[in-house]
Amino acid sequence: MEIEEIHITPWEAEAFVDYERLVKIFGAKPLTDRxxxxxxxxxxxxxxxxxxxxxxxxxxxxxxxxxxxxGRRCALYTGRGxxxxxxxxxxxxxxxTKWLQDKLGLELFFQMTDDEKYWHSESGxxxxxxxxxxxxxxxxxxxxLDPSKTHVIIDSEDISYLYPIAIKIAKKITYSxxxxxxxxxxSTNIGMIYYPVLQMAVAFLPSELYRDxxxxxxxxxxxxxxxxxxxxxxxxxxxxxKPAQIHNKLLPGLGIGGKMSSSKPETAIYxxxxxxxxxxxxxxxxxGGQPTAQLQRKYGGNPDAxxxxxxxxxxxxxxxxxxxxxxxxxxxxxxxxxxxxAELAERVAKFLINHQERRGKALNYVEKYLIRxxxxxxxxxxxxxxxx
Amino acid sequence: MEIEEIHITPWEAEAFVDYERLVKIFGAKPLTDRxxxxxxxxxxxxxxxxxxxxxxxxxxxxxxxxxxxxGRRCALYTGRGxxxxxxxxxxxxxxxTKWLQDKLGLELFFQMTDDEKYWHSESGxxxxxxxxxxxxxxxxxxxxLDPSKTHVIIDSEDISYLYPIAIKIAKKITYSxxxxxxxxxxSTNIGMIYYPVLQMAVAFLPSELYRDxxxxxxxxxxxxxxxxxxxxxxxxxxxxxKPAQIHNKLLPGLGIGGKMSSSKPETAIYxxxxxxxxxxxxxxxxxGGQPTAQLQRKYGGNPDAxxxxxxxxxxxxxxxxxxxxxxxxxxxxxxxxxxxxAELAERVAKFLINHQERRGKALNYVEKYLIRxxxxxxxxxxxxxxxx
Numbered sequence: 001m002e003i004e005e006i007h008i009t010p011w012e013a014e015a016f017v018d019y020e021r022l023v024k025i026f027g028a029k030p031l032t033d034r035x036x037x038x039x040x041x042x043x044x045x046x047x048x049x050x051x052x053x054x055x056x057x058x059x060x061x062x063x064x065x066x067x068x069x070x071g072r073r074c075a076l077y078t079g080r081g082x083x084x085x086x087x088x089x090x091x092x093x094x095x096x097t098k099w100l101q102d103k104l105g106l107e108l109f110f111q112m113t114d115d116e117k118y119w120h121s122e123s124g125x126x127x128x129x130x131x132x133x134x135x136x137x138x139x140x141x142x143x144x145l146d147p148s149k150t151h152v153i154i155d156s157e158d159i160s161y162l163y164p165i166a167i168k169i170a171k172k173i174t175y176s177x178x179x180x181x182x183x184x185x186x187s188t189n190i191g192m193i194y195y196p197v198l199q200m201a202v203a204f205l206p207s208e209l210y211r212d213x214x215x216x217x218x219x220x221x222x223x224x225x226x227x228x229x230x231x232x233x234x235x236x237x238x239x240x241x242k243p244a245q246i247h248n249k250l251l252p253g254l255g256i257g258g259k260m261s262s263s264k265p266e267t268a269i270y271x272x273x274x275x276x277x278x279x280x281x282x283x284x285x286x287x288g289g290q291p292t293a294q295l296q297r298k299y300g301g302n303p304d305a306x307x308x309x310x311x312x313x314x315x316x317x318x319x320x321x322x323x324x325x326x327x328x329x330x331x332x333x334x335x336x337x338x339x340x341x342a343e344l345a346e347r348v349a350k351f352l353i354n355h356q357e358r359r360g361k362a363l364n365y366v367e368k369y370l371i372r373x374x375x376x377x378x379x380x381x382x383x384x385x386x387x388x
Numbered sequence: 389m390e391i392e393e394i395h396i397t398p399w400e401a402e403a404f405v406d407y408e409r410l411v412k413i414f415g416a417k418p419l420t421d422r423x424x425x426x427x428x429x430x431x432x433x434x435x436x437x438x439x440x441x442x443x444x445x446x447x448x449x450x451x452x453x454x455x456x457x458x459g460r461r462c463a464l465y466t467g468r469g470x471x472x473x474x475x476x477x478x479x480x481x482x483x484x485t486k487w488l489q490d491k492l493g494l495e496l497f498f499q500m501t502d503d504e505k506y507w508h509s510e511s512g513x514x515x516x517x518x519x520x521x522x523x524x525x526x527x528x529x530x531x532x533l534d535p536s537k538t539h540v541i542i543d544s545e546d547i548s549y550l551y552p553i554a555i556k557i558a559k560k561i562t563y564s565x566x567x568x569x570x571x572x573x574x575s576t577n578i579g580m581i582y583y584p585v586l587q588m589a590v591a592f593l594p595s596e597l598y599r600d601x602x603x604x605x606x607x608x609x610x611x612x613x614x615x616x617x618x619x620x621x622x623x624x625x626x627x628x629x630k631p632a633q634i635h636n637k638l639l640p641g642l643g644i645g646g647k648m649s650s651s652k653p654e655t656a657i658y659x660x661x662x663x664x665x666x667x668x669x670x671x672x673x674x675x676g677g678q679p680t681a682q683l684q685r686k687y688g689g690n691p692d693a694x695x696x697x698x699x700x701x702x703x704x705x706x707x708x709x710x711x712x713x714x715x716x717x718x719x720x721x722x723x724x725x726x727x728x729x730a731e732l733a734e735r736v737a738k739f740l741i742n743h744q745e746r747r748g749k750a751l752n753y754v755e756k757y758l759i760r761x762x763x764x765x766x767x768x769x770x771x772x773x774x775x776x
Contacts, residue, residue: 114768115555126555130768156552156768163547167503167514170579175563178578190566191558194582380502380518380544 019222019249023057026225028247030057038065043103049096049248054314055219059232060244067215068104074215075206076100077243079111079199082132083121086139087268088348089251089260092314096248097219098145108150109216109371111202112136115155119191130156137369139271141362142355151371153205155198158370160377165201165208165238172234173197181226199224200231203243208378216243221250223259251314252307254285271359275349282308282345289330289337300333308341316347407610407637411445414613416635418445426453431491437484437636442702443607447620448632455603456492462603463594464488465631467499467587470520471509474527475656476736477639477648480702484636485607486533496538497604497759499590500524503543507579518544525757527659529750530743539759541593543586546758548765553589553596560622561585569614587612588619591631596766604631609638611647639702640695642673659747663737670696670733677718677725688721696729704735 023030031053040046042065049055068074078097080090101108112133118126133154140150153161178184178193206214218228225247232242250259253267260268269278288306290296303309309330317323329335367373411418419441428434430453437443456462466485468478489496500521506514521542528538541549566572566581594602606616613635620630638647641655648656657666676694678684691697697718705711717723755761 115551118555119559126552127768156555157548159551160545160548163503163551164514164544167506167544167579170582171507171577173578174575175572175578175581176574179574184563186564186567187562189559190561190563190582190585191555193563194558194578197578380515 019056022222026057026222026229028057028059028222028225028245031055031061031246035061035065038062038069041065042069043100045103047096047099048318048320049092049314051320052313053249054092055096055246055248057222058244058246059228060242061217061246064215064217064244072215073206073210073212074104074106074217076106076108077111077202077206077216077218078108078220079113079202080133080136081113081117081120082129082136083117084132084262084265085270085272086136087260087262087270088311088315089253089268090136091139091143091271092251093219093221093248094140094143094145095315098143100217100219101146101149106149106217107206108145109202109205110140110145110150110152110369111199112152112154113195113199115191115198116195119189119195126156130154134366135272137366138359138362139355140369141366142271142358144358145369147365147368150369151374152369153202153371158372159198161205161371161375162198162201164378164380165204166197168238169197169200169204169234170194172237173230177230181230196227196230199227200234203228203231204235204238204240205378207240209375213241215241218243218245220245220247221259222247223250249314252310254281254307256286269348269352271352271355273352275352278348278352279345282341282348283338285341287337287341289340293336293338296336297333301330301335301337303327303330306330308337308344311344311348316344316351407444410610414445414610414617416445416447416610416613416633419443419449419634423449423453426450426457429453430457431488433491435484435487436706436708437480437702439708440701441637442480443484443634443636445610446632446634447616448630449605449634452603452605452632460603461594461598461600462492462494462605464494464496465499465590465594465604465606466496466608467501467590468521468524469501469505469508470517470524471505472520472650472653473658473660474524475648475650475658476699476703477641477656478524479527479531479659480639481607481609481636482528482531482533483703486531488605488607489534489537494537494605495594496533497590497593498528498533498538498540498757499587500540500542501583501587503579503586504583507577507583514544518542522754523660525754526747526750527743528757529754530659530746532746533757535753535756538757539762540757541590541759546760547586549593549759549763550586550589552766552768553592554585556626557585557588557592557622558582560625561618565618569618584615584618587615588622591616591619592623592626592628593766595628597763601629603629606631606633608633608635609647610635611638637702640698642669642695644674657736657740659740659743661740663740666736666740667733670729670736671726673729675725675729677728681724681726684724685721689718689723689725691715691718694718696725696732699732699736704732704739 035058036046036050039050076097078093097108100106114129114133117129137152184193203216206216228243228245235242253260253264255264255267262268266281269281285308287308288302290299290301312326313323424434424438427438464485466481485496488494502517502521505517525540572581591604594604616631616633623630641648641652643652643655650656654669657669673696675696676690678687678689700714701711
């Protein structure tokens with residue numbers, strides 16, 4: 001009931017939500033200095049997204065870090081529903097995930113849910129979503145995720161890695177549970193109803209591949225939380241460790257309210273946007289400023305409700321001092337929206353030029369990310385099998 | 389409503405049902421002399437199970453035979469839920485399927501639904517049902533099904549063959565449809581709710597493997613009909629031919645009412661039963677005879693409601709004249725149940741000795757039946773894929 005008021009599901013989300021309240025409703029914990037210190041202790045430093053609490057809540061992140069420190073096998077897991085090209089809202093958690101991968105030397109399992117996107121879509125063929133999965137891998141490559149430690153599972157093609165685990169999960173979940181967790185109705189297609197078990201299965205895949213109790217950390221948007229609550233409920237009964245999570249806030253879209261969303265392309269900067277197009281989108285964006293320059297100078301703007309400011313805070317200004325200056329200059333009316341936008345537009349354009357060049361080069365080695373070239377399918381264990 | 393009265397679902401069935409009424413309710417067609425003649429025309433002869441209408445109803449069997457005669461690519465499809473060892477009720481349609489394979493030279497796709505049996509079971513591990521799937525293949529081998537033309541799909545291990553097709557089917561089916569077709573409730577696990585798409589997917593697999601519009605004939609018990617009705621409803625929208633069916637009656641169990649069922653082991657003769665155990669089960673069986681020899685001589689028995697007589701009719705007496713003599717001798721009281729059982733027991737024991745010897749030898753070549761050694765996984769077609 002309360003969750004519906006806040007309106008966050010894996011398929012739709014507002015951006016400027018009351019994250020503190022959300023944490024309470026979802027039963028997660030806010031990220032505190034204690035966990036941040038623990039991370040600094042093992043990583044040697046702290047990422048800007050942690051410092052600014054872009055990643056702001058968690059479940060068992062402390063337990064994960066303790067396990068890591070004690071030498072226990074750990075892994076990362078995140079993913080993407082390839083419904084279109086990648087935009088900045090998608091790569092936000094991937095940037096942090098890459099940092100974790102580099103600092104902690106962890107394997108990352110990355111799920112491309114082309115099946116889910118096909119089931120959820122009004123139009124579009126399975127082949128198209130599958131193609132987009134391969135497109136999206138180019139962005140992982142462009143961000144520099146290590147191909148020897150990043151293992152991409154494309155659901156429609158790599159299902160055999162997940163299915164033996166998914167069978168066991170599916171037996172534990174009734175239709176009632178799915179209705180309550182995901183808001184399905186009787187007219188939902190059974191692909192959608194079944195799909196969550198596949199997203200859950202990846203959390204247990206490292207344990208199967210390594211035949212070990214692998215501690216998994218999932219960095220992902222808070223909108224994915226319903227999957228992880230269910231995954232954690234079920235883990236003990238299947239003798240897997242509960243996966244830990246660290247949740248990021250959603251990058252606001254360039255329109256009024258809402259997260260950066262593929263379903264509203266004018267509100268999102270895609271990694272494939274020509275830099276000039278991206279600039280135009282930014283220049284036309286909604287802001288937290290006043291309607292006119294005169295009013296802005298007089299009353300100041302509201303950076304806390306401004307998607308342009310949030311772009312600086314979450315992605316495009318690493319320097320805390322400069323960010324604070326920008327915040328204050330906006331508040332006091334010294335900084336006008338046009339100027340603030342123009343500077344962001346330049347930074348975004350520069351990022352895109354660089355990213356697109358790396359993306360083009362990645363065509364040569366995208367296959368190196370595919371799990372199918374690196375791991376055998378886990379066996380349905382069958383010691384008494386009657387074959388030779 | 390009416391279907392519930394007759395009480396046939398894929399998971400539970402009575403044996404002595406009103407098959408004529410069932411055909412009407414299910415909207416299938418009774419097998420007539422026309423189809424039998426068409427079969428004789430292409431096969432050169434007619435199998436005893438057709439002559440006696442053990443296979444008694446169909447959908448598009450005539451269209452299938454016409455397609456076959458015209459040189460169109462055709463295939464057979466049947467399967468087994470490996471919930472235990474194979475019993476005589478299971479092998480009945482396999483014997484006819486082998487005959488079709490031999491006479492028409494057809495490839496057979498055979499699904500082992502270890503996932504479904506695990507989802508449906510109260511106890512038992514996935515590994516156990518998977519082991520049973522391999523056990524059950526030995527029976528296909530013992531019956532002489534051609535390993536070069538018989539391709540076994542074990543769901544938990546060969547899911548990648550089915551999944552791209554299953555994704556497309558799942559999108560077309562809502563939970564409401566599943567409820568109505570299979571009687572699921574909100575407390576059914578989502579494995580069961582999803583499973584039907586996998587049974588349906590095999591009907592379209594030959595078309596994917598051969599990249600052709602392959603006409604598929606499914607010989608199977610009438611209790612599997614809900615799957616095929618749904619499969620046929622969906623086929624045109626996915627651009628596959630509707631699969632044809634030919635339905636057999638269910639072999640009665642040795643108890644009162646009910647089909648030969650793994651859930652009541654004393655009512656079933658397993659292919660792995662020691663011959664003496666099988667004999668004892670037959671001698672203890674319920675019959676259509678009178679309580680005493682004296683009453684039997686006076687009033688005669690009722691072979692139409694007798695599982696012993698049905699065993700002769702459906703499996704153990706090929707000679708029509710001898711079968712009719714037995715029927716009449718029972719009816720008139722000239723044949724006593726003990727005598728009739730003893731003769732059946734000898735035939736069954738002889739069959740088992742022979743079958744078990746072949747079954748043992750099959751251990752050496754069971755792998756030859758597995759689809760994974762013979763066909764590549766069909767591709768999610770993706771001509772624009774960005775990999776090299």
